[in-house]
Amino acid sequence: MVLSVNRIYNADCLEFMEHAPDSLFDVIVTSPPYNIGKNYGPYIDSRRKEEYLEWLGSVAKRSKRILKGNGSFFLNMGAKPSDPMVPFEAAARFAETYSLQNVIHWIKHISIPNQHSEPGGGARGYTSHGHFKPVNSEFYLSQAHEYVFHFTGEGRTRIDKMAIGVPYQDKSNVKRWSRKSDLRDRGNVWFVPYQTSVGKYLNPKLHPAEFPPELPALCIKLHGVRPDMLVYDPFMGIGSTALACSELGVQYVGTEVNPQYIQIAMKRLEEHGVFPGKDGIRDGEHDSGSNE
Ligand SMILES: C[S@@+](CC[C@H](N)C(=O)[O-])C[C@H]1O[C@@H](n2cnc3c(N)ncnc32)[C@H](O)[C@@H]1O
Incomplete structure (x- = not known):
């Protein structure tokens, strides 16, 4: 199979993965449908739960062969408020194939107390950050966060923590911990709000559930960016x-069943100064070495 890189294939991912060569990818980063009844066009996002989890388990199994031994699979999962177990059940299916190395909490919206206000001490004195989506319910809170499960082969894949490091608040720690630079581990709670610059693509009529490119970018950087890598x-x-990869200067391959989404992806890439060819090929071909 000769595979074009920097291309989004209009294909079912399970079929694509079945034919892709062994150990091709360094990183797989994705957000599958959450089975919460979103309208994705050809894909029906409301299956029986067991069938859905079985399907996710197949995604894990098929992906293992095509991911390098020291590769990372970042699985972004959220849930509807009335069924909060789904991300854990999905992670359990993945754990039949991979080891869970890190659990990352993606915070989309947060309200934090101002410096001198008392935590929990009333509504005043708080500052809110990020995109807040209200939930019309007497039972459930607004879903301000999702998970990113970081799966690897053995749970001991070296990562590049400082690639996503943050500056020390107290600069004396740089010396105290003998650090070469003013960077510390960011930890596993990532505040990544939606950027208003891509706001026109946050229109549910265009796509009901995309993540901000900053999220996959953080994942890829955490795994470690190398010029020859493939995502x-x-x-x-x-x-x-695809946008995240273009920003980072790494090559990618994608699959998507809805051709309209691929068209939007191409437009987004063009707006960011990336000019994919009309079939999505940009930088030539990655010859897998096997016959097509
Ligand atoms: C949660 S969305 C991913 C959004 C993406 N992270 C973004 O930021 O645009 C899930 C996507 O999976 C696609 N999809 C569903 N089943 C698929 C399959 N079997 N193979 C490939 N794509 C599929 C849906 O059409 C939908 O666009």
Whole structure:
């Protein structure tokens, strides 16, 4: 199979993965449908739960062969408020194939107390950050966060923590911990708000559930960026992972069943100064070495 890189294939990811060569990808980063009844066009996002989890388990199994031994699979999962177990059940299916190395909490919206206000001491004195989506319910809170499960082969894949490090608040720590630079581990709670600059693509009529490109970018950087690396997003949607890869200067491959989303992805890439060819090929071909 000769595989074009920097291309989003209009294909079912399970079929694509079955034919892709062994150990091709360094990183797989993706957000599958959450089975919460979103309208993705050809894909029906409301299956029986067991069938859905079985399907996700197949995604994990098929991906293992095509991911390098020291590769990383970042699985972004959220849930509807009335069924909060789904991300954990999905992670359990993945754990039949991979080891869970890190659990990252993606915070989309947060309200934090101002410096001198008392935590929990009333509504005043708080500052809110990020995109807040109200939930019309007497039972459930607004869903301000999702998970990113970081799966690897053995749970001991070296990562590049400082690539996503943050500056020390107290600069004396740089010396105290003998650090070469003013950077510390960011930890596993990532505040990544939606950027208003891509706001026109946050229109649910265009795509109901994309993640901001900053999220896959953080994942890829955490794994470690190398110029020869290849990233795969099985559920590419409107191309957020492709955008992240273009920003980072790494090559990607995507699959997406809805051709309209691929068209939007191409437009987004063009707007960011990336000019994919009309079939999505940009930088030539990655010859897998096997016959097509
Ligand atoms: C949660 S969305 C991913 C959004 C993406 N992260 C983005 O930022 O645009 C899931 C996507 O998976 C696609 N999809 C569903 N089943 C698929 C399959 N079997 N193979 C490939 N894509 C599929 C849907 O059409 C949808 O666009």
